Amino acid sequence: MSLAERRRCVTYLRNQYEISERRACQAIQLNRSSYRYVGQQELVDAAYEEVVRLSERYPYFGYRKIYDLMRGSWSISRETVRLIRRREGLQVIKKRRKRKVLGMTTQWVNQARYPNHVWSYDFVFDQTEDARQLKCMTVVDEYTRQGFEITVGRSLTATDVIRVLEKLFEEHGRPVCLRSDNGPEMVSKAVQTWLKEKHVDTHYIDPGSPWQNAYCESFNSIFRSTCLDRWLFGSMTEARVVINQWLEEYNTIRPHGSLGGMNPKHYLQRWNEENTNQQPEILTA
Structure with a gap:
């Protein structure tokens, strides 16, 4: 001034x-x-x-x-x-930074307490050999570290997000809360309205704070270093095949230090056996 x-x-x-x-x-x-x-x-x-x-x-x-x-x-x-x-006081008006639309958080969750309590999802970008974009949507259960899905496409919109989540809800039951950043696909009115109809709460992290979505960021880092950085995909079809094989290996073979050296699938089976009577009711879509 x-x-x-x-x-x-x-x-x-x-x-x-x-x-x-x-x-x-x-x-x-x-x-x-x-x-x-x-x-x-x-x-x-x-x-x-x-x-x-x-x-x-x-x-x-x-x-x-x-x-x-x-x-x-x-x-x-x-x-x-x-x-x-x-x-x-007639200096040129400086350009103001536009404010980004933020999602509405309906439940603040610090840590998942059981399977299907908190899921987190995000996008990872890569490209094929012809320099065309690959956009990968990752969905992770924060408690078991299980990677549910990696959807690969050239472009993924809010409609694709709803389609993928609806498919996962049918296969695994719907979570209590979904954690994500404030990407345009996540904060769109269509996604927020659909999640409200499904009775799924949302937790949008603060802008510029990826550590608040630590589980998904960790998964994405492993995904990039052990898969995307090792392969030069010739086509989107090849990318989908390789990524699906990697996800199967991640869930069924790769040991996790945070899970006591077990893989996510083994850890989930063991948890179900030990908590048969105390297991929370799994919500279905």
Whole structure:
């Protein structure tokens, strides 16, 4: 905020709320001497007014362009134009960063307590040999670390997300909560409305905080380092075959340190055996 703008704010506060100069200056964080200061030379002439008029008419023109507009008709230097604009607070408005639409969290879950309690899903990108994009949707059970599905396509929309989740709900039962970032496919009204109809809560992590979706990020990291980075896919069909084989190996062979050295399938079987009576009711789609 320029000095001129701060002065105008102080004047507005004094007139609108009838407060003292001291309090108004404290609110705007402006020294009272700066607010009262008046330059020794008041050069408000026709050229001065023309600079102000052009700057207000073309708010995205800098002082150089305003000077170019006036150069043929007015006797004024470029530095004078700059100082006038600075004094009046007429600098070019900086581009503001657009706010991203965020999803609505309906349940805050820190850690999954049993299978089908919390699922998380995300997207991983790669490309085929012809430099065309591959988009992979990963879905993980945070408690068992089981990878339910890796859907591969050139482009996956909110409609595809609903189709994949509906298929998984039918096969594994629906979770209590779904955790994800604020990607456009996840925060779309269609996905949020569909999940609400299925009575599935959502937990959207804070923007720029991937560690809040740690289980899915860990799965994606393993997926990339042990599969995507090792293969150069010639086609999307080849990618789907290789990725499905990798997912089967991940779920049935690969030991997990967090699961006591067991693979996700073995861990789920053991949990079911030990918690037959205490197992929560599995929700069905």
